[in-house]
Amino acid sequence: MIGLLKCEYRKTRRRYVFITALVITACELVFAFYGKYEGFILENGWMSFLYQLPLINSIFFPVLSIVVASRLCDIEHKGQQLKLLCTMTEKGRLYDAKLLYGLGIVSLCLAVTFGAEIIFGKVMGFGGELPVKLYLIYMLFTAAPTFAVYVFQHTLSMLFKNQAIPFFAGIIGEFAGLFSMFLPQLPALRKAIIWGYYGVLQFVGLYGWTKETRYENAYFEIYDRDWTFFAVLVVLTVVMYLIGRKLFDMKEV
Amino acid sequence: MNEIVRTHGLTKSYDGSPCVSNLNMSVREGRIYGFLGPNGAGKSTTLKMLLGLVRPTGGEITVFGKRLTPKNRIEILRNTGSLIESPSYYGHLTAEENLEIYRTLLGVPKKNIDEVLRIVRLDRQKRKKTSAFSLGMKQRLGLASALLAFPKLLILDEPTNGLDPAGIQEMRELIRSLPKKYGMTVIVSSHLLSEMDQLAEDVGIIANGRMKYQGELSRLHETDRSKTLEEIFLDMTGKDVSL
Numbered sequence: 001m002i003g004l005l006k007c008e009y010r011k012t013r014r015r016y017v018f019i020t021a022l023v024i025t026a027c028e029l030v031f032a033f034y035g036k037y038e039g040f041i042l043e044n045g046w047m048s049f050l051y052q053l054p055l056i057n058s059i060f061f062p063v064l065s066i067v068v069a070s071r072l073c074d075i076e077h078k079g080q081q082l083k084l085l086c087t088m089t090e091k092g093r094l095y096d097a098k099l100l101y102g103l104g105i106v107s108l109c110l111a112v113t114f115g116a117e118i119i120f121g122k123v124m125g126f127g128g129e130l131p132v133k134l135y136l137i138y139m140l141f142t143a144a145p146t147f148a149v150y151v152f153q154h155t156l157s158m159l160f161k162n163q164a165i166p167f168f169a170g171i172i173g174e175f176a177g178l179f180s181m182f183l184p185q186l187p188a189l190r191k192a193i194i195w196g197y198y199g200v201l202q203f204v205g206l207y208g209w210t211k212e213t214r215y216e217n218a219y220f221e222i223y224d225r226d227w228t229f230f231a232v233l234v235v236l237t238v239v240m241y242l243i244g245r246k247l248f249d250m251k252e253v
Numbered sequence: 254m255n256e257i258v259r260t261h262g263l264t265k266s267y268d269g270s271p272c273v274s275n276l277n278m279s280v281r282e283g284r285i286y287g288f289l290g291p292n293g294a295g296k297s298t299t300l301k302m303l304l305g306l307v308r309p310t311g312g313e314i315t316v317f318g319k320r321l322t323p324k325n326r327i328e329i330l331r332n333t334g335s336l337i338e339s340p341s342y343y344g345h346l347t348a349e350e351n352l353e354i355y356r357t358l359l360g361v362p363k364k365n366i367d368e369v370l371r372i373v374r375l376d377r378q379k380r381k382k383t384s385a386f387s388l389g390m391k392q393r394l395g396l397a398s399a400l401l402a403f404p405k406l407l408i409l410d411e412p413t414n415g416l417d418p419a420g421i422q423e424m425r426e427l428i429r430s431l432p433k434k435y436g437m438t439v440i441v442s443s444h445l446l447s448e449m450d451q452l453a454e455d456v457g458i459i460a461n462g463r464m465k466y467q468g469e470l471s472r473l474h475e476t477d478r479s480k481t482l483e484e485i486f487l488d489m490t491g492k493d494v495s496l
Contacts, residue, residue, distance in 0.1 A: 003357050003358065003360070004358070006357055007357050007358060010346075010350065010353060010354055010357075011343060011346070013345070013346060014346070075345070079341055079342050079343050079344060080338070080339055080340075080341045081342075083301070083304075083306055083337050083338070084335070084337075084341035084398060085341075085358070086304075086306055087304050087305070087306070087330050087333065087335050088330070088355065088358040088359055089327060089358050090327055252307045252308065
């Protein structure tokens with residue numbers, strides 16, 4: 001597998017996959033940090049992040065997954081490589097190596113995002129101590145849907161020559177996930193699609209905010225962490241991986 | 254002489270319509286086997302089945318005396334090099350970088366890269382991006398990839414496609430030299446009758462997915478002395494394979 005991962009790294013030379021991924025991450029951070037940090041928000045900065053960031057993550061991380069998976073898989077389709085590579089190694093191993101490599105890039109971007117968010121909070125002087133335990137759970141609850149979405153994108157990108165198919169499937173999924181976060185009266189919708197899990201796993205809510213009083217009576221509430229649906233998402237990811245691997249294995253190249 | 258490849262009743266159907274039907278193929282060791290047939294006859298599908306890229310609907314394939322199965326496919330293919338349809342390459346990488354990827358996957362020594370580039374005469378262009386290569390250079394790079402592990406069996410699907418006459422001549426001479434120089438067995442497909450006539454020792458003629466003739470090319474010449482080789486082919490395939 002190390003050899004296959006080395007190959008994946010070599011294949012991405014001059015493809016600017018890392019830079020592209022980091023540019024998307026930078027866009028997410030600009031979006032996440034934009035705003036006025038004063039009064040209630042500055043005082044409750046850490047909670048404010050835990051409340052707002054899942055929404056922003058649900059926009060940018062699926063895009064990141066679409067782009068990274070597509071850039072990595074497209075090189076195989078463009079150069080008609082699969083028919084050669086599949087005579088040199090097992091299809092399943094090829095699927096795994098590319099998936100691991102792509103997940104590595106996505107993980108790097110996640111790490112950069114989490115790190116930047118904490119540094120930003122410290123620099124801005126957010127009130128109170130960094131709630132380390134809550135942030136670790138937030139990282140886990142962000143990484144899980146991102147990995148699920150990546151497995152989905154990776155499978156489609158490996159299966160289809162035309163990268164417009166995974167692109168549109170990913171965009172439709174992303175919009176569905178995003179809108180599901182604005183429809184709390186339909187919890188089943190967000191639980192039914194992997195893109196909705198950024199919202200399902202969100203565990204901080206804002207209450208008491210009105211247009212008139214703004215943050216005067218506002219407060220953040222921490223919900224129970226939804227470990228059941230976290231487990232559901234993990235199982236979904238494993239099932240998607242197994243189905244995707246099987247489908248790629250069955251694909252005639 | 255040992256049989257390197259043997260198929261028995263090999264069949265492939267797509268949506269119930271057969272593409273390859275009950276094909277019995279026999280390739281002898283150290284020979285150049287020309288697999289000849291008109292476009293759409295089932296040549297590429299057959300070669301893909303030999304490489305395990307396409308699953309047969311029926312029949313069996315034996316390579317190096319072992320029955321090819323999904324489990325032992327990669328182990329058997331370690332001794333096989335291939336160039337199927339158009340050459341595979343990463344356009345954003347140089348010829349050397351392309352071969353380095355295959356070398357890592359095959360686990361062969363680094364010196365093989367320079368050696369195969371020299372054989373296909375791309376050693377001077379090894380640091381050039383392959384997207385800037387001409388079709389002939391890409392074909393030669395494809396052949397270099399196939400030769401990288403110096404396999405016992407080489408499967409080439411229409412390797413002269415898109416080449417100019419000089420390129421065809423060069424590729425032909427290169428392929429012809431392989432059995433003697435490296436002890437390879439070569440299966441080469443083509444729809445060009447003239448090509449096979451100058452290259453192959455044994456031929457298999459396929460039309461509509463069925464094997465019409467298999468044996469030494471010299472014996473085919475003798476089947477009907479009143480007819481030209483082209484006419485014999487036309488009779489067998491019902492199509493003009495010389496085009």
